[in-house]
Amino acid sequence: MGLSARDIAFIVALCGVTTLNVFLLGAVTVALPTIGRDLDFQEGNLYWPVNVNALSFGGLLLFCGRLGDIFGGRFMFLVGSIWFAIWSLATAFVPSSNFFIADMALLGVGSAANTPAAIGLCSSYFPPGANRNKAFSALGVASPVGFILGLIASGLLTESRATWRSLFYIQAGLAVFFVCLALVVFPKNHSNRRYDKGLDWGGAILSTTGLGLLTFGISDSTSAQKGWLAPQVLSLFLVSIVVLVAFVFFERWRESRNMSVLMPLSIWRQPGAKLGPLVGVIFFGWLSFDTLSYFFTLYFQQVQLLNPLQTSLRFIPMAIAGALPSIAAGYYVARVPAYILMLIGLLVSLASSVIFALINPDLSFWYMAFFMMITIAGVAIVYPLGNQQIAVSLDEDSQSLAGGIFSVTTRLATALGLAVTSEIADSVSKAYNNKHPDLGAQSSEVLMVGFRAAGWTCFASTLLGIVIVIFGLRGLGIIGKKTSASEDAAKSDDDNSKSSQSDPESLK
Numbered sequence: 001m002g003l004s005a006r007d008i009a010f011i012v013a014l015c016g017v018t019t020l021n022v023f024l025l026g027a028v029t030v031a032l033p034t035i036g037r038d039l040d041f042q043e044g045n046l047y048w049p050v051n052v053n054a055l056s057f058g059g060l061l062l063f064c065g066r067l068g069d070i071f072g073g074r075f076m077f078l079v080g081s082i083w084f085a086i087w088s089l090a091t092a093f094v095p096s097s098n099f100f101i102a103d104m105a106l107l108g109v110g111s112a113a114n115t116p117a118a119i120g121l122c123s124s125y126f127p128p129g130a131n132r133n134k135a136f137s138a139l140g141v142a143s144p145v146g147f148i149l150g151l152i153a154s155g156l157l158t159e160s161r162a163t164w165r166s167l168f169y170i171q172a173g174l175a176v177f178f179v180c181l182a183l184v185v186f187p188k189n190h191s192n193r194r195y196d197k198g199l200d201w202g203g204a205i206l207s208t209t210g211l212g213l214l215t216f217g218i219s220d221s222t223s224a225q226k227g228w229l230a231p232q233v234l235s236l237f238l239v240s241i242v243v244l245v246a247f248v249f250f251e252r253w254r255e256s257r258n259m260s261v262l263m264p265l266s267i268w269r270q271p272g273a274k275l276g277p278l279v280g281v282i283f284f285g286w287l288s289f290d291t292l293s294y295f296f297t298l299y300f301q302q303v304q305l306l307n308p309l310q311t312s313l314r315f316i317p318m319a320i321a322g323a324l325p326s327i328a329a330g331y332y333v334a335r336v337p338a339y340i341l342m343l344i345g346l347l348v349s350l351a352s353s354v355i356f357a358l359i360n361p362d363l364s365f366w367y368m369a370f371f372m373m374i375t376i377a378g379v380a381i382v383y384p385l386g387n388q389q390i391a392v393s394l395d396e397d398s399q400s401l402a403g404g405i406f407s408v409t410t411r412l413a414t415a416l417g418l419a420v421t422s423e424i425a426d427s428v429s430k431a432y433n434n435k436h437p438d439l440g441a442q443s444s445e446v447l448m449v450g451f452r453a454a455g456w457t458c459f460a461s462t463l464l465g466i467v468i469v470i471f472g473l474r475g476l477g478i479i480g481k482k483t484s485a486s487e488d489a490a491k492s493d494d495d496n497s498k499s500s501q502s503d504p505e506s507l508k
Contacts, residue, residue, distance in 0.1 A: 002130075002131075003131055003134060006185050007126075007131060007135075009181060009184070009185040010125060010135075010185045010186065011122075011134075011135050011138050011139075012178075012181065013178050013181045013182040013185060013186070014077075014118045014121060014122060014135075014138075014139060014142075015138050015139055015141070015142040016142075016174065016177070016178040016181070017077070017081050017084070017114050017118065017175065017178045017179075017182075018114075018115065018118055018139060018142040018143060018146065019142040019143075019145065019146035019149070020084070020146065020171055020174055020175055020178070021084070021111040021114070021115055021146070022142070022143050022144075022146035022147045022150065023146045023147070023149055023150035023153070023171065024053075024088075024107060024111075024150065024171065025050070025053075025147055025150060026146065026147040026148060026149065026150020026151040026152075026153075026154065027150035027151070027153060027154040027164075027167045027171075028049060028050060028053075028104075028150075028154075029050075029150070029151060029154070029294065029297060030150075030151050030154035030155050030158060030297065030308050030311070030312065031154045031158045031164040031167065031308075032047075032049070032050070034158050034159070034163075034164055034308075035049075035100065035164050036097075038163075038164070039094070039095075039096055039097040039100055040096070040097060041097045042097075047219070047220075048101050049100055049101050049104040050104070050219065051216055051219040051220055052101055052102075052104055052105040052108070052216075053104040053105060053107060053108040054108070054215045054216065054219045054411060054414075054415055055105065055108065055212050055215055055216040055219070056105045056106070056107075056108030056109050056112065056212070057108035057109075057111050057112045057215075057411060058108075058112075058211050058212060058214075058215035058408060058411040058412065058415070059112075059207075059208045059209070059211045059212025059213075059215060059216075060108075060109060060112035060113075060208055060212075061112050061115070061116060061211070061404040061407050061408045061411070062204075062207045062208075062211065062262055062263055062401065062404045062405070062408060063112075063204045063207060063208050063262065064076060064080070064112045064113045064115075064116055064117070064400075064404065065116035065117075065120070065400045065401040065402075065404025065405070065407075066199065066200070066204070066262050066263075066400070066401050066404070067113075067199070067400075068113075068116055068117040068120050068400030068401075069120065069400045069401055070198070070199060073117040073118075073120040073121040073124065073400050074117075074121065074182075074186045074187075074188070076113050076114065076116075076117040076400065077113075077114045077117040077118060077121060077182060077186070078179060078182060078183070078186075079113055079114075080109075080110045080111070080112070080113025080114030080115075080117065081110065081114045081175055081178060081179045081182070082110075082175075082179055083106075083109060083110035083113065084107060084110030084111060084114065084175050085110075085172050085175035085176050085179060086172075087103050087106045087107050087110065088107065088168050088171040088172035088175055089168065089169070089172035090103055090106075091103040091104070091107070091168045092165045092166075092168035092169050092172065093165075115404075115407050116400045116401065116402075116404035116407055117400050118139065119139065119387055119391070119400070119402065119406070119407075120400030120401075120402065121186070122135045122136060122139060122387075122391075123391040123402070125187070128392065129334075130334065132388070133329075133330045133331075133333045133334055133388070134330045136329075136330065136333075136384040136387050136388050136391075137326045137327055137329050137330025137331075137333075137384050138326070138330070139326075139384060139387065140325070140326030140329060140330075140380060140381070140383045140384030140385075140387070141322065141323045141326040141327065141380070143380075143383060143410075144289065144322040144377060144380045145319055145322045145323055147290075147293065148293070148315050148318050148319040148322055149319060150167075151293075151297065151311075151312055151315050152312040152313070152315050152316060152319065153167060153170070153312070154167060154308065154312065155307075155308035155309045155310075155311050155312025155313070155315075156309060156312055158308050159307065159308055159309060197259065197260035197261075198260045199260060199262075200251075200254060200259070200260045200261050200262045202250055202254075203247060203250060203251055203254070203261060203262030203263070204262055206243055206244075206246055206247035206250060207244075207247050207262055207263070209240075209243050210240050210241075210243035210244035210246075210247055211240075211244070211408060211412075212240075213236050213237075213239055213240035213243065214236075214237065214240035214241070214244065214412070215411060215412060215415050216236060217232075217233050217235075217236030217237045217240060218237070218412070218415040218416050218419045219415045219418075219419065220232065220233055220236070221233045221419040221423070228419070228423060248265065251263055251264070251265055252265050262401075263401060263405070273389070273390070274389070274472065274473055274475075274476055275390065275405075276472070277468050277469075277472030277473050278386045278389060278390065278473070279405070279406070279409050280464075280465070280468045280472065281342060281346075281382055281386070281465045281468050281469055281472075281473065282382060282383065282386050282406055282409045282410060282413070283409050283410075283412070283413045283465075284413070284461045284462065284464045284465035284468070285346060285349070285379040285382045285413075285461075285462065285465045286379070286383075286409070286410045286413040286414060286417075287413040287414070287416060287417035287458070287461045288349065288353060288379065288417070288458040288459075288461040288462045288465075289349070289376060289379045289380075290410075290413070290414040290417055290418070291414070291417035291418055291421050291454065291457075291458050291461075292352060292353060292356060292376055292455070292458050293318075293376070294418055295356070295421070295425075295451055295454050295455070296314075296315075296356070296372070296373070297311060298447075298451065299356075299359075299361075299451055300314055302442070302444075302447055303361050303444045303447055303448055303451070304361060314365060314369065314373065315373065317370060317373045317374050318373040318374065318376060318377060320374075321373070321374040321375075321376075321377040322377040322380055324377065325345050325348075325377055325378055325379075325380040325381035326380055326381060326383070326384050328341070328381060329341060329381045329384045329385050330384070333384075333385060333388065333478070333479060334478060335478065336478065337476065337477045337478055338385045338388075338389065338473070338476045338477065338478070338479045339469050339473040339474055339475075339476045341381055341385060342381065342382050342385060342469050342473065343466065343469050343470070344378070344381070345378040345379055345380070345381035345382055346378065346379060346382070346462055346465050346466045346469065347378070347466065348375050348377075348378030349375060349376055349377070349378035349379040349462055350378075350459065350462045350463065350466070351371070351375040351378075352371075352372050352373075352375040352376035352378075353376075353455050353456070353458040353459035353462060354455075354459060355368055355369075355371055355372040355375070356372050356451070356452075356455040356458075357452045357455030357456045357459060358452075358455075359372065361444060361448065379462070379465075382465075383406070383410075385479065386406060387402075387406060388479050389476065389479050390402045390405065390406065392479065417458075417461070420457065421454040421457050421458065422454075424450070424453050424454060424457055425450030425451060425453055425454040426450060427450075428449055428450045428453040429441075429446050429447060429449050429450030432446055432449040432450075433446045
């Protein structure tokens with residue numbers, strides 16, 4: 001049975017809000033220098049908006065995911081999306097840098113609430129089969145395309161009379177539209193089972209603190225004067241590791257006593273789930289994707305000296321190509337083993353980092369850069385496949401938590417990727433500049449040496465993802481026809497019941 005009009009509207013609402021969450025990051029990436037000038041940012045504070053957004057989003061994902069399983073995905077999706085709309089509109093009117101930074105943190109809270117809820121709703125609303133495959137495919141398209149659309153829209157509007165503030169007007173208006181659509185099409189009394197053991201407040205505090213400090217520390221290393229060696233970065237990193245280790249032991253203790261847990265550690269050992277390798281592939285694949293997207297922007301603007309509009313136009317092929325892997329995943333997920341699809345996507349993506357590392361800036365866009373822009377999208381096939389596998393691996397009352405796990409993974413991958421590659425690119429460029437003092441520190445030749453090093457770093461990251469697929473996910477078969485753990489259990493109970501009724505001995 002195909003998708004009904006209500007099903008399509010349901011998917012549009014989910015994907016629309018997911019796109020807006022990532023659209024924000026893409027838009028701010030391009031607009032940040034202009035925003036900094038307009039709001040009188042000090043140079044050292046220019047990356048604070050991105051860092052605090054990462055802090056609130058990354059730190060609250062697991063907590064909000066579990067809240068979605070307790071109170072229902074519909075409730076968390078609507079609350080998070082309304083919150084996002086309110087603070088998007090408020091950001092369009094900010095008078096100073098401090099207000100902008102605060103609003104970016106509050107926007108991260110809304111994204112943390114509706115992102116895992118969207119994945120949980122997708123799992124619970126659509127039963128396993130073709131329609132669920134299509135829905136997860138659409139969600140997979142929303143994330144990379146949203147980021148790229150943010151880059152494009154920011155380039156078009158930032159330097160125009162509309163200014164960067166129009167980005168937030170548009171964002172607020174679209175968020176309100178998708179909220180209204182969700183109110184109409186989301187079923188009010190959906191029958192999915194909810195997590196009924198209550199909220200693990202200790203786990204929530206530990207996970208939020210640990211993930212928040214880790215995300216913020218990694219992000220802050222990109223702008224700190226001494227990078228990873230900055231005292232505040234090292235302190236945040238070490239404290240976050242201690243807190244997260246405490247979180248793991250605390251969750252193990254509570255689960256062993258059948259108490260409520262924020263994240264049941266047993267899911268990492270569940271036979272057939274392959275959650276560890278899946279998270280590894282998502283991590284290294286997204287690290288490469290988001291990092292290369294960032295360096296593409298720097299390459300076009302700092303090496304080829306293009307303005308934001310010219311830069312954004314060069315991302316259009318990437319936006320179009322970004323939809324293709326997820327569409328392919330929706331079609332082939334019920335026909336081809338998932339690890340084969342992931343391997344193909346990562347191999348295609350691997351070409352992008354090689355092209356960037358070897359690119360000749362003097363060549364026309366269509367000779368090398370165009371192929372770099374379209375092949376990077378290959379990794380996009382991994383996200384919907386991973387979401388489908390984790391959806392069938394967790395019980396029905398933990399679907400929003402499942403969405404939170406992958407969202408945390410992608411955010412940490414982005415933060416770590418930007419921090420590590422920026423440090424590598426900067427150190428390699430400085431070393432080259434020291435050997436060639438006649439060149440300016442911002443000359444294209446000096447910058448390209450560092451950019452190429454970043455490209456090879458992304459190549460290594462994608463290669464690690466490929467190795468994990470080959471050795472860790474080889475047994476991951478066709479997941480588009482799998483049923484969830486809850487459905488398997490229900491089917492088993494039903495079969496046992498029928499068997500008992502048909503067995504004369506059981507009636508004695």
